[in-house]
Amino acid sequence: MKKIWLLSFLWxxxxxxxxxxxxxxxxxxxxxxxxxxxxxxxxxVVRTDVDGKFxxxxxxxxxxxxxVPPSDRDEPGRWQRLTEATEYHFALKAKEPAKGFTFIHxxxxxxxxxxxxxxxxxxxxxxxxxxxxxxxxxxxxxKGLPFHAEHLNYKTAKRPVYYCVGNHDLTxxxxxxxxxxxxxxxxxxxxxxxGGCLFIITPMLRGDHRPxxxxxxxVLFVKNLLALVDKNQPVYLANHYxxxxxxxxxxxxxxxxxxxxxxxxxxxxxxxxxxxxxxxxCGKGMLFNTVMSRGGGIGENAAAxxxxxxxxxxxFTTEIRPLHLQKLSSVHVSPAPDADGKYTIAAFVGNxxxxxxxxxxxxxxxxxxxxxxxxxxxxxxxxxxPKGEVAIQVFSNGISFSGKGxxxxxxxxxxxxxxERVAYVPGIVMYGTPAVAGNLxxxxxxxxxxxxxxxxxxxxxxxxxxxxFRHLPxxxxxxxxxAEGKVIACNANSVIYALDPDTGKSLWTNLLEIExxxxxxxxxxxxxxxxxxxxxxxxxxxxxxxxxxxxxxxxAPGRNTALDQPILHQGRLIYTxxxxxxxxxDSKTGKLLWTVQPPPPKVKPWLPxxxxxxxxxxxxxxxxxxxxxxxxxxxxxxxxRKMRVHTLSKPVLFEGMLFKGSVNRxxxxxxxxxxxxxxALPLGSSILRTVQYNSNSTDLVEATPVIHDGYLYVAxxxxxxxxxxxxxxxxxxxxxxxxxxxxxMAAPVIQDGRLIQTDYSGRVFIFRFL
Numbered sequence: 001m002k003k004i005w006l007l008s009f010l011w012x013x014x015x016x017x018x019x020x021x022x023x024x025x026x027x028x029x030x031x032x033x034x035x036x037x038x039x040x041x042x043x044x045v046v047r048t049d050v051d052g053k054f055x056x057x058x059x060x061x062x063x064x065x066x067x068v069p070p071s072d073r074d075e076p077g078r079w080q081r082l083t084e085a086t087e088y089h090f091a092l093k094a095k096e097p098a099k100g101f102t103f104i105h106x107x108x109x110x111x112x113x114x115x116x117x118x119x120x121x122x123x124x125x126x127x128x129x130x131x132x133x134x135x136x137x138x139x140x141x142x143k144g145l146p147f148h149a150e151h152l153n154y155k156t157a158k159r160p161v162y163y164c165v166g167n168h169d170l171t172x173x174x175x176x177x178x179x180x181x182x183x184x185x186x187x188x189x190x191x192x193x194x195g196g197c198l199f200i201i202t203p204m205l206r207g208d209h210r211p212x213x214x215x216x217x218x219v220l221f222v223k224n225l226l227a228l229v230d231k232n233q234p235v236y237l238a239n240h241y242x243x244x245x246x247x248x249x250x251x252x253x254x255x256x257x258x259x260x261x262x263x264x265x266x267x268x269x270x271x272x273x274x275x276x277x278x279x280x281x282c283g284k285g286m287l288f289n290t291v292m293s294r295g296g297g298i299g300e301n302a303a304a305x306x307x308x309x310x311x312x313x314x315x316f317t318t319e320i321r322p323l324h325l326q327k328l329s330s331v332h333v334s335p336a337p338d339a340d341g342k343y344t345i346a347a348f349v350g351n352x353x354x355x356x357x358x359x360x361x362x363x364x365x366x367x368x369x370x371x372x373x374x375x376x377x378x379x380x381x382x383x384x385x386p387k388g389e390v391a392i393q394v395f396s397n398g399i400s401f402s403g404k405g406x407x408x409x410x411x412x413x414x415x416x417x418x419x420e421r422v423a424y425v426p427g428i429v430m431y432g433t434p435a436v437a438g439n440l441x442x443x444x445x446x447x448x449x450x451x452x453x454x455x456x457x458x459x460x461x462x463x464x465x466x467x468x469f470r471h472l473p474x475x476x477x478x479x480x481x482x483a484e485g486k487v488i489a490c491n492a493n494s495v496i497y498a499l500d501p502d503t504g505k506s507l508w509t510n511l512l513e514i515e516x517x518x519x520x521x522x523x524x525x526x527x528x529x530x531x532x533x534x535x536x537x538x539x540x541x542x543x544x545x546x547x548x549x550x551x552x553x554x555x556a557p558g559r560n561t562a563l564d565q566p567i568l569h570q571g572r573l574i575y576t577x578x579x580x581x582x583x584x585x586d587s588k589t590g591k592l593l594w595t596v597q598p599p600p601p602k603v604k605p606w607l608p609x610x611x612x613x614x615x616x617x618x619x620x621x622x623x624x625x626x627x628x629x630x631x632x633x634x635x636x637x638x639x640x641r642k643m644r645v646h647t648l649s650k651p652v653l654f655e656g657m658l659f660k661g662s663v664n665r666x667x668x669x670x671x672x673x674x675x676x677x678x679x680a681l682p683l684g685s686s687i688l689r690t691v692q693y694n695s696n697s698t699d700l701v702e703a704t705p706v707i708h709d710g711y712l713y714v715a716x717x718x719x720x721x722x723x724x725x726x727x728x729x730x731x732x733x734x735x736x737x738x739x740x741x742x743x744x745m746a747a748p749v750i751q752d753g754r755l756i757q758t759d760y761s762g763r764v765f766i767f768r769f770l
Contacts, residue, residue: 023088038068045224064187072097075160079186098195101131105306107272108292112143123353136272137166137240149184165203166240172209197234204240219252234314241273249283279451302688325350329403330741334422339463342381348742354396362391377761411738417767423464425457432479433746447475468504478524490525490534508548552590564609594634607646640675650704661701679730684718703747715744
């Protein structure tokens with residue numbers, strides 16, 4: 001009987017032991033125990049005791065046990081895969097804890113071969129002595145995951161590389177969706193500390209294959225982890241997408257166990273997925289999205305990474321740094337003095353790997369340090385008119401390089417132009433072709449980096465003086481509109497503002513009626529007949545120009561980001577969005593009139609843009625699907641499924657031909673009736689890569705051609721402004737251009753004998769027609 005009792009006791013004891021996992025965490029070199037280290041089984045979280053020991057339940061869903069490396073410990077060896085064993089021991093290498101640090105965020109590289117981009121990122125991290133690289137997912141798919149595991153890791157980058165699971169990383173190759181990711185990178189939810197800050201990595205909730213975890217599993221891990229954290233410790237979270245977090249800073253509102261991050265020292269939520277840059281308040285913290293790092297994004301952002309500099313107290317600064325720039329510079333000097341009698345010097349400077357830290361101009365033999373006005377623009381002024389060339393020297397962490405320029409613009413006279421003035425506005429100008437009213441030009445300034453640097457700027461054309469700058473949260477992607485004595489702007493959070501043109505003071509504001517965190521409005525609003533049409537990706541509204549009151553709202557115009565300015569055609573408001581076919585609404589009521597349903601194979605257009613063809617037809621040109629549509633019914637009358645025209649350049653009808661900017665073939669000339677290509681006009685090499693999935697945007701036109709006095713004027717991303725005299729053949733077509741040597745994404749404005757051209761960095765070139 002005693003024997004039976006003993007065997008039963010031993011069996012029960014063994015069963016209890018099998019339900020828990022134990023282990024120790026020690027110093028790698030000296031072997032002493034590490035007390036207070038956080039250890040988790042992907043769900044529960046505990047701290048090691050004075051002897052470095054821990055005990056965790058064996059959760060049936062868990063496949064890993066891992067430590068949260070403290071700020072004074074290195075990353076390798078932080079996780080182990082769970083087996084039948086009950087003991088797991090960790091040894092962590094000591095390191096000097098950081099007092100302030102930097103890190104690099106990349107997103108959506110989506111490649112199994114582009115080693116050049118990964119190398120630029122690693123070289124940039126080395127130049128900045130970044131503590132780590134954070135990749136927030138879409139690595140991607142069965143071939144991309146092992147490619148990244150081989151080429152972007154702790155060994156190759158010489159620093160930790162932390163990965164999130166994206167929707168295209170749920171491959172299901174070996175069972176559950178995250179199985180391949182786990183084989184290559186370890187657990188899908190984990191954490192680490194750096195410089196006293198806690199970073200929590202969480203996985204995408206759904207994707208190409210179903211994961212084994214649920215939103216509740218993810219939130220429970222975060223909840224258990226934060227329960228053991230000092231509420232004053234700075235906390236950062238990362239995920240592939242923002243769907244898990246509410247705009248008020250609450251994680252997991254779809255679960256029974258939401259976590260209010262505002263109860264902790266919540267700093268930022270960092271993500272990717274939607275292929276554009278965005279910065280917006282999220283509870284007490286900020287939410288940051290970063291563009292597709294390899295080849296641009298949905299908002300036609302330049303391929304880039306996000307750079308964070310974290311201070312000792314956990315606060316931070318951040319900026320967007322374009323990729324694929326190698327020692328580029330373009331210096332221009334204003335031939336006319338500004339309002340203070342000084343001559344403006346404006347230099348476009350770009351270098352990905354060693355970001356410029358100082359730029360110095362040599363003016364008439366004197367050394368003049370320039371000031372950084374935007375991510376790519378450095379400016380200064382000289383009290384005397386510079387003679388001949390102006391040289392600059394660029395200094396960064398590891399290298400320096402030089403550039404030169406003058407008050408002349410090569411090729412301007414061939415276009416019948418003379419440079420009147422060079423000025424600048426304080427920030428990046430993306431696709432915001434300025435609105436001009438008399439002597440004032442109004443520019444939309446991007447707020448993608450911090451959400452605080454964007455807004456609307458008013459520039460005096462006669463003097464080059466900045467009349468006013470009005471900060472608008474999250475900034476503008478498109479342009480403001482001047483109408484009936486008001487400047488109308490719609491920011492990237494879909495708030496509509498009416499501003500006084502002389503002072504920039506607010507006349508009225510129209511707020512979005514729903515809470516949204518991922519949906520943004522990136523295009524220029526349409527103003528017609530006293531009504532403003534604007535909105536976010538899932539809310540389009542009509543607003544009175546007079547008083548800002550909402551006239552109607554349509555809450556289902558499409559799930560994707562609005563990019564192209566709507567058109568008003570015979571009483572119909574026709575609009576589209578990324579990866580979406582056009583819709584028509586009654587402009588008076590907002591009632592849906594029709595939606596385009598392309599015939600099989602049903603391929604939705606990629607970045608479609610719209611333009612009227614005549615009184616009865618409209619044009620829609622986009623990647624994978626372009627069409628001539630009946631304006632009354634939306635019925636397809638002609639189509640082309642082969643063109644690569646997914647840029648923000650709108651189609652323009654001129655001299656019986658259709659002109660549209662392309663991704664890599666310059667300007668396309670099409671038959672407007674059939675959309676068949678007549679020929680292409682190559683315009684040169686691009687500087688920035690702004691089109692998603694296109695690492696080789698070699699000859700890119702994002703700007704809409706402008707018709708003036710029998711010519712087409714076309715701004716090119718390679719830095720040239722073209723004047724084109726169209727003809728029936730490519731050989732007979734006349735092309736002339738001037739060189740500005742910086743990315744031109746916005747179309748020129750031609751008005752009152754002037755041509756005004758803005759570059760991406762914020763430089764403004766004011767020409768006079770001869």
